Amino acid sequence: xxxxxxxxxxxxxxxxxxxxxxxxxxxxxxxxxxxxxxxxxxxxxxxxxxxxxxxxxxxxxxxxxxxxxxxx
Numbered sequence: 001x002x003x004x005x006x007x008x009x010x011x012x013x014x015x016x017x018x019x020x021x022x023x024x025x026x027x028x029x030x031x032x033x034x035x036x037x038x039x040x041x042x043x044x045x046x047x048x049x050x051x052x053x054x055x056x057x058x059x060x061x062x063x064x065x066x067x068x069x070x071x072x
Contacts, residue, residue: 020042020065021042022042022043022044022047023041023042023043024043024044024047024050024051025044025046025047028044028046028047029044030042030043030044030065031043031044031045031048031064031065032044032045032048032062032063032064032065033062033063033065034048034055034059034061034062034063035059035060035061035063036055036058036059036060037058037060041055042065048062
């Protein structure tokens with residue numbers, strides 16, 4: 001019997017400059033890009049934490065997005 005050995009990776013993307021809304025609430029800025037078997041999700045920290053149990057089973061990679069801002 002084979003077991004699923006899908007490896008989950010969590011990385012940071014330091015070059016992220018685009019403001020993308022959370023796919024769950026559509027109000028907050030996404031701070032996580034989650035890549036799964038059937039696509040990707042952009043979630044704020046609140047919704048990543050809220051749905052983490054299900055996401056952990058589905059996701060292949062968690063990428064923390066760091067918004068770069070220009071200094072005046």
